[in-house]
Amino acid sequence: MNQDRRIRVLVAKPGLDGHDRGAKVIARALRDSGMEVIYTGIRQTPEQIVDAALQEDVDALLLSILSGAHGFLFPRIMEILKEKGLGDILVLGGGIIPEDDVPELKKLGISEIFGPGMSSQTLINYIRENLSQG
Amino acid sequence: MELVDEVRKGSVRALAKLITFVENEMPGGVEAMEKIYPFTGNAYIIGITGPPGAGKSTLTDRITKELRSQNYTVGIIAIDPTSPFTGGALLGDRVRMQGVSSDDNVFIRSMATRGSLGGLSRATSDTVKILDAYGKDYIIVETVGVGQDEVDIVRTADVSILVVMPGGGDDIQAIKAGIMEIGDIFVVNKADRDGADRLVTEIKMMLGLSSTEREWTPPIIKTVATEDQGIGTLVEKIKEHREFLVKSGTLAYRRKERIRTEIIKIVEHEIYRYMDGLIAENKDLFEQRLESIINKKEDPYLLAKQVIEIIAKRISRNTSV
């Protein structure tokens, strides 16, 4: 692999929830670890997020939701990703997501859900390991 | 190179992948660009630059909307700096392009400067060509006018737009610092703020002072991008300028100059890559020689000459650039 290859990550806030402290802190932490991070801003529709992932050709997509709307929005995003042939992107979720919901979300193809209190290093390591395997 | 065929067939996925491919300088990237080249030359390239906070992204969004309303397809390259300390970058321009980000006929790509000498210009001009070959009518390259690379990129566009805003005392300084000459069109954005008219006057004065004889007098357009004000006029001016370029033969001349610059950039960048690799491979030796140069036991010219000789040998062994 070329030494100039950089990991590109899209950090996205789907739905109407405006709480983006976590998303922004994570975006900065990933930047500081040497990744190229594209941030979408808040209040994004699933279609907008998938379009961004497609055009930016990202290696990983990070979705943050604190409003409880993940039950609708995550499946919708995964569906459109697959429709557009982006099933190979590493998709990760974060925010306030009850443990009970995690197995169902993983079945959709979301690789991991990171809850409150996770260190950014854990996430950085996870992305690096899972991308080098893929 | 299948990706190129897919791009020509209109695949957005392939388009995005091919950009990554050449941006990362993957083996085969040059071949891909060779294959792309014959299909280029149809798109019109708009360069937008200016100091941070002037509203370039919002302006790009609005120009794109206007062009879309006239049924043109648009590609956008939004460039943000790479952190020199970590090599990472935060690319946030899409946030201000919500108006067009979900339009299927608009393709937005965020790029980081990545810091390598000439690399940005090369990656950007390759991306422009790919978008051109894909079939975009207009390609907008948006970048903060800070570094030489960024200025070069805008300089090679068909039309260069310089965006400033009232109230940022640094703006005029930035213009004085040398990006003044490259502006074909000046935009005073956020023109609803105090000081807009004064800024227009200052720009006029500076244009008057500049020594170059101009066939085209750069217009100064006042806009409030967030309120959609002045955008129609700006797009008209872009087209007027295009007509001027075509009629006066300047467009052909500019494009020829662009290719000239590009060839030089490609060569520079390739040689730089050899040099970078060479120094990295011989780090310890290089440091030693550096010491003896500092201690006046050697001189820098000899070392440079030797480096060039080795690079020349390597290039001749490896003809495929």
Added chain:
Amino acid sequence: MEEDIEKIREETKRWNRDCLGKHTFRKSETDWGLEIKPLYTVDDIRDINYLEEIGFPGEYPFTRAPHPSMYLGKLWTMRQYSGYGSAEETNKRYKYLLEQGQTGLSVAFDLPTQIGYDSDHPLSQGEVGKVGVAVDSLADMETIFNGLPLDKLSTSMTINAPAAILLAMYLAVAEKQRIATEKLNGTIQNDILKEYTVRGTYIFPVGPSLRLITDIFEYCSKHVPKWNTINVAGYHMREAGATAVQEIAFTFADAIEYVNAGIKAGLRVDDFAPRISWIFNTHNNFFEEVAKYRAARRLWAKIMKERFGASDPRSWMFRFHTQTAGSALTAQQPLNNVVRVAFQTLAAILGGAQSLASCSFDEALALPTEDSVRLSLRTQQIIAHEIGVTDTVDPMGGSFYIESLTRKMEEKIIDYINRIDELGGAAAAIEKGYIQQEIQESAYRYQKEVESGKKVVVGVNSYQVEEPLPKGLLKVDPKVGAIQIKKLKELKVARDNQKVESTLLALRKTAEGNTNLMPPILEAVKAYATLGEICGLLREVFGEYEGTSAI
């Protein structure tokens, strides 16, 4: 006395050198960079003029308390932030909380309501009833307050961009209950600037948003005089990562912008300033939180009196609601949050809160259950009645550390306000991204300190245990979205649609002109025009704010 202080200063130096100096000890500092001394003495408050700077409760500059008798006269309002799912469920939760001794209501709305979309809007999918109750029309509002006499309650509504519409619905419910609007008590948040910076539920651009706010000021000063027309919010900035100093400074900067807007709209400052209220965030650092509220009371009084020339003492008075810090709660070992909430609640009381919501221990995981919300209400009641902190006014006053910290925080807050003034005020500073940037810096610094272990968060970066999955969390009924959509359909058949159209037309005309928007909004609401219809119309006339949540 002067000689004593000189002696004490000498003695303090000696103690530092000869006594403390022989020991190793930890150095600490505040999040905003103030080095905290190992010991505070009378020397640290020697240049504070007691009469001018501290004074007496209920008198300018109100450092010690806004009211002379404070909790000896009246306890704070116990007002838990709640609301979820349907109007029926929310009504049930309110009745439960009032039975348990809560003394005020605080309505949480779902995100579509906060952003002015009806439950059947495509963007509402998945969001209906999730973070609060869904309100599509007056009919929902009637259900929420069914059996709750509005003249005997005070109600706070966390609503910003569409505040005028929800307030109108509340007034319409009062009319149906045959209660004069003059008797209504309560608050709407109505603070749009912090939506632009940290909370994100904005709709309209700055200009029309400020018009809606000043129209509410004007309307209420005439018709709903006891209503707090704005609840300037620092809470969410703190949640987004602001330090205690930034929280007060940025909130005051926003408030200054609103006061200026009111004056520019032709109102007299003393006609609306007494109805400005506040919501802040009471965080973990106990003494800092107490000092923060004392500094804020003093500084706001000075701002109103000196900067705006307000002459009514009620305009000077800083009365606040506070909620304990949601972001300080941990998902790990959630029961530990009971302790955090108790200390934060205590700090709020020692800081002199007028109204208080205590978070529930399970809130880092889900919306609180009946049991968990009762426990946090009980926390307030225990502090009110059992531990003696309400037996005298401002028991923390005079503490060397507290008074010194109060002064230092006040100075830092003033620095920030000056900086924002230089940038052209809060709206301009927001447009330049300054406030957002400052908050993000603090948030990132905090995260790095937690990750490096410099800041200990019990159960998160130290003292961890293996935990079983939490049980018994509240789940919002997934059917609530479908039920709301069905209700909307039925409403649109049952109502007088001609009347809806004519009231909406009248509203459009007013919006395009410049007279007060409240009366036509009230008429449209009474005709059962939906929130989405009203906001949709205003979106067409006013346009929409574009987010600039850049990093």
